[in-house]
Amino acid sequence: MSYVKPTDLVQSVIDAGASKVMLSTRDTLIRSIMGGAMLTIAAAFAVTVSVTTGVPLLGALLFPVGFIMLYLLGYDLLTGVFVLAPLAWLDRRPGVTLGGILRNWGLVFLGNFIGAFAIAVLMAIVVTNGFATAPNAVGEAIGHIGEGRTVGYAEHGAAGMLxxxxxxxLCNAMVATGVVLAMVSKDVIGKIVAMWMPIMLxxxxxxxxxxxNMFLFPSGLLLGGDFTIMDYLIWNEIPTVLGxxxxxxLFVGLPLYLTYGRPAAPRRVRASKRERNAAVAVATSDREPATTGV
Structure with missing residues (x-):
């Protein structure tokens, strides 16, 4: 069977987290740059599909191709290592420290931004004919996305920030589920189907x-969106990273670890002790004291 049961799945997730933390700086940056680039070109594809067809659902149906390709190739996203690395620390894997986790997160953030920004620049060139013309319909749509998701939130103050x-x-509740489900099957088709569902959602x-957003907002600024870099950082990127x-x-890593990870081991030990004690009690009761005739 290609299906990986949850108990084995969590161990695979922990193994992956430990390997991410221990990865060299060079490899971490390369894999995160490519991960950011691959995901964001799929975002550009999804926006293009939505604009040209007028059917946003179709764009959402097709967007997961980028996520699937990058995880099949073993590239990294910040949203993924947010879950993988802490579980390796909770499991007390050798060499996995809080400092190592923060280093990994910082490198993956940087690499993802480099990859996403590169795609933002390249797509801006495409939709403006090398900045020689005004943005086409896709470029205008990207610019408006940036406005709505920065100043649109700011207009509502604290309620907008919330x-x-x-x-x-909610986003990473789904995306992290996709990261974990990438390991729930041992065959490629199973992995693709499992990853597709939460990413589409x-x-x-x-x-x-x-x-x-590392793609959408720099693209919006390049294409004339009516917001600033500080709008992007304060009213989108920083709260989004924290969320x-x-x-x-909260919704993926800890629940899986608490119910299927190492905390289950003490329960098994206690259960086995109870079984041994019960067996001893039965054996003792079977041994009747010897009696002598009169």
């Missing part, structure tokens, strides 16, 4: 993904 944060939490629901961290750990 909405942004909750959307980011997050994109169509308009949840906030920190890496996708993604909370969502991935």
């Amino acid at each position: 909405t942004l944060f909750v959307r980011a939490v 997050f994109f169509f629901m308009g949840f906030e993904h920190s890496i996708v 993604n961290l909370v969502g991935g750990l």
Whole structure:
């Protein structure tokens, strides 16, 4: 059977987290740059499909191709290592420290941004004919996305910030599920189907993904969107990163670890002790004291 049971799945997740933390700086940057680039070109593809067909659901149905390709190739996303690395630390894997986790997160953030920004520049060239013309319909749509998801939140003040944060939490509840489900099958088709479902959901629901936003907002600024870099950082990227961290750990990593990870071992030990004690009691009761005749 290609299906990996949850108990084995969690061990695979922990193994993956430990390997991410221990990865060299060079490899971490290369894999995260490619991960950011691959995911964001799929975001550009999804926006293009939505604009040209007028059917946003179709764009959401097709967006997961980028996520699937990058995880099949073993590339990294910040939203993924938010879940993988802490579980390796909770499992007390040798060499996995809080400092190592923060180093990994920082490198993956940097690499994802480099990859996403590169795609933003390249797509801006495509939709403006090398900046020689005004943005086409796809470019205009990207610019408006940046406006709506920065100043659109700011207009509502604290309520807007809360909405942004909750959307980011819900986003990585789905994306981190996709990261974990990438390991739930041993064959490629099974992995693809498993990853497809939560990624399609997050994109169509308009949840906030920190890496996708590393493409959308620089693209919007390059294409004349009516917002600033500070709008992007304060009213999107920083709260989105924090929300993604909370969502991935709270709704995916911790529940899986607490019910299927190492904490289950003491329960098994206690159960086995009870079984041994019961067996001893039965054996003792069977040994009747010897009696002598009169």
